[in-house]
Amino acid sequence: MQATDEAPPSSQFHSDADRSANDGPRRAAVYRALSNYKTARDRTGATFTDWKSARAAASTIKHEAVNNLDKYLEQFERNFTARGGKVFWANDSRQARDYILNLAKEKNVKAIVKSKAMTGEEIHLNEALVAEGFGVVESDLGEFIQQLKGEAPYHFVFPCMHLRRDEISDLFNRELGTAKTNSPEELTMIARKVLRRTYIEADMGISGGNFIVADAGMISITENEGNARLTVGVPRIHVALVGIEKVVPRLGDLALLLPMLATAGTGQHLTGYNSMYGGPRQPGENDGPEEFHVVLLDNHRTRLLADPEQRDALHCIRCGACLNVCPIFKNIGGHTYGTTYQGPIGSVITPHFRGLQDWKHLSGASSLCGACTETCPVGIDIHHHLLRNRRNAVTQKPTPLENLMWKAFSFLMRRPRLYSFATKVAPLAAKLHPLVQGTLADPVRVWTDTRDFPEPAAESFRTQFKRHQSTRASQTESTNTTR
C-alpha cells in the first residue's frame, strides 16, 4: 500500500508524479469528476446565508475543542462509559491494532465488516487482521471496490473516483464473476448483494467516526449508503477507531458542522444518513451491538498539538475539499502522495505524523496557490503551513547544494551594484544560450524541456528608467529656460 518499503517516499513521489502528470486520460477523468463536485458545492454553498461567518463559527468550535482536547475527550469517556461503552486510548498504531486484534481473538470473532475509516488505513488495520486470519470486508462501495482491486483509496472521501464505470464492471466480473454492465445501479446491486450477506455473518463491525461529541458521549457517523448503520448495528461487537482531534464539545455543534461537512465534502446539504451512536444495546432495547468499543487514536496527533503554529491543522474534519480544488492533486492524483491523507492537508500533517525529513517533499510539491486554504470549511491555514514545513525542514537539516545556492543568491541580492551589473550581463549571457540549449549543460533545461523561456530584454528597466529620468529632467529644464 505505502511505497515506503520499496523506495524512499520522495523518489516514489517524483516518479509517480511525473508519470501521472503525463497521464492525460486519467487527469481528464479526475477533472471531470471534480468539476461536477464544484458545481454541486457552489450551489449548496450558496444556500448558506453567510458561508464566511459559518466558516468562522466552525473554526471557533474546532479551536475550542482542539485547545481543550484533554477536557473534552475525558468528558466523552465519562459519558460514553456510563452507558456501558468501553474506551481505549491508543498512543500509536501498534497499540490500536493490538487492542482490536486481541478483542477479536478474545471474543472469538470469525468475520469482520468495516465501514469507511481512514484511521484504519492509517494504522494498516486490515492487513493486520488478515494476517491473523480474520476476514474483513469493506462495506463502503468505494472502499469495497478498492479492496477488491487491492489498492489504497485514491482520495480519502472518494476512494475510487479515478476509476471509470467499465473498469469497475471488469473488476467485478473478474473478482466476483458477475456479468459486465455499464449501469451504476446494477453495479451497486452487485456490491449490495455481497454486502448484505456479510453484515449478517459478521460478528464484529469496525467503523471510523466523523465527530466525537463530548457532552453527549456519542460518536457521529455521516454517510450516504447506509452501510455504516448496518456495519455498526448488526454484528454483536462494534469498534469505532477515531482520531482524537475529531472531538467537539457539544451536540449542538453538529447543527453547523454536519451541513458544513456535507457541503464541503460532497456538495450535499446533508449526507443521506447522519447517525449518533452512544453505547451498546441498553436493557430493554431490541437491537444494537452487545459491546461497543471506541479506540481513541493519537498516533502523533499530539505532535501537531504541540506546535502552536500549525495546531489548527487538527481542526480538519476530513471533508476532502482541499483535495478537490487542488491543482496539484488534480494533476498527479491521490496515489502519488503515498500517504493515508492525500492532497494539501495530507502534505501538511504527514510530516508531523511520519517524519519531516522523509515527507518534506510533499510540502515542496505545491505552487502555494492557496485554493486549499480558501475552500477549507474550518479555516485551516493550509498553504502557509506548507511554507512552515519547508522552513522547519531547512532549519532542522539544510540540503547542502540548496544551502549554498541560497547563500549565493542572498550574497548577490544584498549587493545592489553587483545585482545591477548582473542585469547588464544577462542579455549577453542569453546570447550564448543557444550554444548549450537542450544539452545537459543548459542551466534552464528543466524549464525549456516543456516551455519556452523569455529572452532578457536588451536593456533592463533600471537602465531605461535612468534615461527616462534624465530626459524628463532636461525637458523640465528647457521648459523652465524657455519661460
Add this chain to the structure above:
Amino acid sequence: MRITLFVPCFIDSLYPNVAMSMVKIFEQLGHSVEFPENQTCCGQPPFNSGYWEEARSVASKQLEAFKNADCIVSGSGSCGAMFKVFYPELFHGHALEAEAKALSAKTWEFSEFLVNKLNVSDVGARFEGRATFHDGCHGLRELGTKEAPRTLLRAVKGLELVEMGEAESCCGFGGTFAVKYPQISTAMAEVKCTSICETKADYVISNDSSCLMQISGWLNRNVGSVKCMHLAEVLAAR
C-alpha cells in the same frame, strides 16, 4: 502623489516594458514616480524554499531601500504579497519587525492602487482585441485582488473582456516549484492554457508577470497564437 515603484527582479530584466508602462500611466495621471536603485529582489525565492534566514537578509535590504517611500506599488501580485503579507511573518519576533509592518502597510498591488487609492477606473487606454484575464494566485488569495483589474480593463476602449473557466486556477508557476516539479508545473500550465484557448481570446492579460512567463512559455511552445500582456502594458496603450 509621490509613487515609489517596486520592480521585481524578473520584471527588471525580462519585462522592463511592464514597469515602464506603469511609469507612463502614473506620470500621465500627474504623479511623480521614483525608483530606489538599491532595491533588488524581495527574497521570495529563498523564503518559499524554506531558507528564511537568507530571505531575511535580502528582505532587510529592501526595508532599507523603501524606508522613505510614501506608497510602494508593485507590478507583481506575488512580489507585492511578499512585502505585504509575508514580510510581517518573516520578521516576526526579529529586530526589524516594526519596519516590516510599516513596509507592509504602504505596499500596493498595481491595479488595487489605481482603483482603490487613486480612485481611477479609466486611464484613457485604447487597445483593440479580445482578451481574457488570469488571476495570479498571490494577488487573488493573499491580497484579495479580483475586481480592480477587471474594472480597469472594462474601461479600455476597443477591448473585449471574456472570462475563462479556469481564471482562478493556478498557472503552475509557483517560483522554484516550476523547476523542482517541472512535469506537474507543466500539466497545470496545460490546464490553464486550454481554458485560455477555449475563450478564443487574442490576448491573456494578468497583473503578474511571473504567471505570464509560465503561461507564455507554454503557449509559445504549443499554441503560438495567443499573446500575453501585463495589465500595465494594456493600460498604457493609446
